Amino acid sequence: MTIDVNGPAKKGAGLFGLDTPLADAKVVVLPVPFEATVSFSAGTARGPAAILAASHQVDLLDADVGSPWQSGIALDPGFSWLPELNEAARQAACRCIDAITNGQAARDGDRQLVEEAGLRVNRAVTERCAEHLRDGRIAVVVGGDHSVSYGAIAATAAAMGDRRLGILHIDAHADLRDAYEGFTWSHASVMRSVVERMPNVRLVQVGIRDFCEAEVELIRAQPGRITTYFDAHLRAARLAGHWATVCAAIINELPENVYLSIDIDGLEPSACPSTGTPVPGGLSFDELVSLVDLLVHAGRRIVGLDLVEVAPDAALADNDLGLSWDANVGARLLYKLIGFALLSRGSARPDLPKAPGIR
Numbered sequence: 001m002t003i004d005v006n007g008p009a010k011k012g013a014g015l016f017g018l019d020t021p022l023a024d025a026k027v028v029v030l031p032v033p034f035e036a037t038v039s040f041s042a043g044t045a046r047g048p049a050a051i052l053a054a055s056h057q058v059d060l061l062d063a064d065v066g067s068p069w070q071s072g073i074a075l076d077p078g079f080s081w082l083p084e085l086n087e088a089a090r091q092a093a094c095r096c097i098d099a100i101t102n103g104q105a106a107r108d109g110d111r112q113l114v115e116e117a118g119l120r121v122n123r124a125v126t127e128r129c130a131e132h133l134r135d136g137r138i139a140v141v142v143g144g145d146h147s148v149s150y151g152a153i154a155a156t157a158a159a160m161g162d163r164r165l166g167i168l169h170i171d172a173h174a175d176l177r178d179a180y181e182g183f184t185w186s187h188a189s190v191m192r193s194v195v196e197r198m199p200n201v202r203l204v205q206v207g208i209r210d211f212c213e214a215e216v217e218l219i220r221a222q223p224g225r226i227t228t229y230f231d232a233h234l235r236a237a238r239l240a241g242h243w244a245t246v247c248a249a250i251i252n253e254l255p256e257n258v259y260l261s262i263d264i265d266g267l268e269p270s271a272c273p274s275t276g277t278p279v280p281g282g283l284s285f286d287e288l289v290s291l292v293d294l295l296v297h298a299g300r301r302i303v304g305l306d307l308v309e310v311a312p313d314a315a316l317a318d319n320d321l322g323l324s325w326d327a328n329v330g331a332r333l334l335y336k337l338i339g340f341a342l343l344s345r346g347s348a349r350p351d352l353p354k355a356p357g358i359r
């Protein structure tokens with residue numbers, strides 16, 4: 001199929017209206033619709049389908065990143081067994097959480113089912129991402145809840161060998177809990193697992209505004225491994241218009257090779273009203289885009305990325321997912337993030353007519 005860069009996407013077209021075969025793609029997007037341990041409300045398992053539907057509205061020429069589609073963006077078919085496993089694990093997790101909140105012990109069988117599901121998903125994501133990385137592609141994971149980032153980060157960290165890997169983690173939540181609600185592979189403990197199990201990783205968190213005392217203690221105890229820019233610290237600088245200074249400080253904490261782990265709830269809830277655990281405050285869409293833009297300008301190389309916790313409005317039927325505001329934001333952010341990753345590896349910047357009077 002030839003792509004009409006000026007026209008609307010064809011019905012049934014692939015991600016961003018493209019149908020790039022894997023062999024011609026520099027970027028591959030792996031959907032992981034898994035959300036076994038989401039605490040507050042479900043829906044992020046429908047995130048990849050909603051982003052695919054909304055991606056047809058995204059124009060292929062972008063003012064920030066140019067034409068990333070020209071590098072080839074393929075959609076990995078994902079894992080056929082995952083939806084069924086997700087459903088079973090989610091029901092078991094709900095029974096566990098119900099038992100715990102009622103002061104009872106969770107059933108061993110339920111707990112084991114959730115643990116094994118998380119392990120299986122993470123292993124599958126690691127293997128698939130490792131294949132794509134070996135083939136020289138940028139692997140992009142779309143969740144699903146934040147637990148699915150683990151496998152993608154593990155593959156990227158392993159591919160780095162002895163070199164350091166910086167994780168730029170955008171989130172409302174610190175995700176440093178110790179096995180939240182008793183689940184090893186919980187979305188709320190994913191970055192703790194990353195730091196504990198991947199010695200070459202340096203974690204830099206931005207936008208954090210939901211955390212517990214133990215998480216703050218962990219951050220305090222590991223100044224060389226974890227740096228957290230709490231939302232409360234960023235607020236004054238943001239409101240005073242010093243965002244570029246804040247970005248420079250954040251980027252300064254990161255090594256040359258950077259993995260972006262973007263939980264959509266790091267943004268203001270207006271950008272993600274249907275996400276599972278929204279928190280007031282957070283970064284604007286523009287602040288996030290400018291941070292990643294400055295990261296690339298500073299010469300950092302984006303070696304992998306994920307976008308997680310995007311959930312469509314629960315009221316939308318499957319055939320209306322393209323109408324989702326959350327997915328609209330998610331699809332546009334995804335296209336820009338892919339574009340920035342390509343720019344960081346030498347793709348051409350966009351050449352738009354100059355705007356008189358501003359730089």
Ligand SMILES: [Mn+2]
Nearest residue numbers: 172173263265
């Ligand atoms: Mn979060």
